[in-house]
């Protein structure tokens with residue numbers, strides 16, 4: 001069912017945000033609607049008046065929503081709060097501004113935003129009824145702040161990392177957890193009305209019970225739910241990528257070791273040869289200087305050629321052939 005952000009008759013039924021987790025199937029289900037309609041839907045009534053009903057793999061609620069900089073107070077709440085304090089001529093414009101923001105949030109696909117938009121609008125409609133506008137506006141503020149303020153201060157994953165008392169101290173909000181066992185179902189649902197904190201904390205507790213952890217994939221950077229803190233990759237695809245990269249690194253290192261070995265061996269031969277010449281009384285200083293110079297040239301050129309092998313412009317065997325010829329050439 002579509003929610004319309006316009007003036008409409010208000011009903012007494014509260015719209016709830018309901019979450020149930022199924023460990024066996026590894027799914028989360030989120031429903032937004034009144035208690036009566038949620039129950040109808042849970043019993044399989046596809047005509048139940050539900051604003052949102054999605055089944056996703058466990059963790060999706062948080063994985064899809066890591067950050068939120070939405071300015072609910074200024075763009076959603078304040079225009080409506082001002083509308084409650086102004087003349088009725090000025091109300092429509094303020095309402096239009098908030099309605100357009102709420103519609104955007106409603107269409108965002110994010111259940112947190114969808115629910116907050118519906119609650120914001122419904123709260124405003126209720127606050128328009130009493131004669132004492134100041135008191136109604138204050139009740140409207142109290143009704144909505146618990147939903148809005150933690151969302152503005154923290155992203156849901158930040159909330160997951162904090163203790164309940166810490167969040168309550170920081171936001172000034174209170175919290176009550178409603179766990180609900182709808183009749184004729186095997187479900188355990190937790191519902192949110194004044195605040196999402198119960199749902200978030202409940203989720204947190206269940207994940208901890210089932211030893212599931214949010215991790216960030218080392219390869220693609222995606223957040224995923226893992227059975228152990230040790231898991232570093234999100235999927236077989238990323239694990240394969242990591243393996244391929246590791247093998248490439250290993251091969252590169254093996255090649256590096258090989259040409260380094262060839263070079264070091266040959267450099268030893270050069271040094272031995274120079275040493276022998278220096279000890280030989282028949283060897284002239286000119287010849288010694290010449291061979292020393294040739295050795296310096298060899299070292300310089302070998303360095304360039306090693307880089308060429310490293311970058312794939314040359315091969316190890318090419319390097320070997322060249323390296324082993326140089327001393328011989330210098331001796332001639």
Ligand SMILES: [Zn+2]
Nearest residue numbers: 217220234238
């Ligand atoms: Zn990945």
